[in-house]
Amino acid sequence: MKFTKMHGAGNDYVYVNCFDESLPTDIPALAQQVSDRHKGIGSDGLILICPSEVGHARMRMFNADGSESEMCGNGVRCVAKYVYDHGIAKEEELKIETGNGVLTLQCNLSGTKVESVRVNMGKPILTSADIPTLLPGDPPVKAPLNVGGKRLEVTCVSMGNPHCITFVGELSDAWVHGIGPLIESHEMFPNRVNAEFIQIVSPSEIIMRVWERGSGETQACGTGACASAVAGVLAGITERKVLCHLPGGDLELEWSDSDEVFMTGPAVEVFEGVWPE
Numbered sequence: 001m002k003f004t005k006m007h008g009a010g011n012d013y014v015y016v017n018c019f020d021e022s023l024p025t026d027i028p029a030l031a032q033q034v035s036d037r038h039k040g041i042g043s044d045g046l047i048l049i050c051p052s053e054v055g056h057a058r059m060r061m062f063n064a065d066g067s068e069s070e071m072c073g074n075g076v077r078c079v080a081k082y083v084y085d086h087g088i089a090k091e092e093e094l095k096i097e098t099g100n101g102v103l104t105l106q107c108n109l110s111g112t113k114v115e116s117v118r119v120n121m122g123k124p125i126l127t128s129a130d131i132p133t134l135l136p137g138d139p140p141v142k143a144p145l146n147v148g149g150k151r152l153e154v155t156c157v158s159m160g161n162p163h164c165i166t167f168v169g170e171l172s173d174a175w176v177h178g179i180g181p182l183i184e185s186h187e188m189f190p191n192r193v194n195a196e197f198i199q200i201v202s203p204s205e206i207i208m209r210v211w212e213r214g215s216g217e218t219q220a221c222g223t224g225a226c227a228s229a230v231a232g233v234l235a236g237i238t239e240r241k242v243l244c245h246l247p248g249g250d251l252e253l254e255w256s257d258s259d260e261v262f263m264t265g266p267a268v269e270v271f272e273g274v275w276p277e
């Protein structure tokens with residue numbers, strides 16, 4: 001199986017071109033094996049670039065623990081880069097099918113290759129039953145959540161996949177590694193949840209760290225950054241356009257008047273290889 005290692009703001013996945021490659025039947029096991037940073041290729045998960053009847057390609061995304069997610073913001077930018085740079089499509093505006101519908105992506109070129117991508121991530125999902133969370137409110141905004149002996153105020157948003165956002169005074173490992181896993185598996189989130197921690201710099205600038213469902217701390221999370229931008233507006237903290245600093249890079253976000261969230265960020269190809277050797 002040929003693969004390509006790519007990252008978006010340091011959120012790295014093993015990508016497989018399923019137009020050409022056939023996969024083993026146990027894809028969750030494959031995702032676990034390739035993601036292993038000591039005994040595998042090393043990544044936050046596995047992303048399949050598949051043929052689609054409604055777009056230029058279809059993305060399927062598996063976390064490092066083998067669980068499948070509906071959506072991946074950094075991943076869908078890299079899928080667009082792969083599809084354009086490898087000649088699967090020639091258009092700079094691409095349609096990619098995801099678990100959150102068919103998204104429209106605008107590729108920004110440097111020479112003949114894609115350098116960054118602007119994605120219309122669609123409308124945020126703000127009903128608690130659809131996020132899904134058992135917390136009250138559509139959506140829950142600054143809702144009380146008891147975690148690890150603390151009473152947090154959390155805001156929940158789905159971008160096709162579920163996110164739980166906590167605005168903190170100062171980011172720390174205690175938040176991300178101590179509280180993150182407890183939020184991920186909290187009984188209020190029947191499908192588990194991605195946990196974002198946000199430090200506010202100004203109404204138009206935030207710093208984010210994330211504990212991802214199924215992958216642990218990653219250097220960036222595109223859907224999480226979008227969800228956090230929406231949460232900041234809902235909580236009355238930030239403006240509709242924000243710059244988000246993540247450990248692996250920056251993402252630009254805008255919750256537009258049309259209710260759609262736009263995300264712009266980098267997409268990078270690192271190397272190609274064959275698995276197993």
Ligand SMILES: N[C@H](CCC[C@H](N)C(=O)O)C(=O)O
Pocket residue numbers: 011063068069070071072073074075161162194212213214215218220221222223224
């Ligand atoms: N890093 C990804 C999100 C992965 C979400 C995944 N951990 C889930 O289970 O939903 C992103 O850029 O949007």
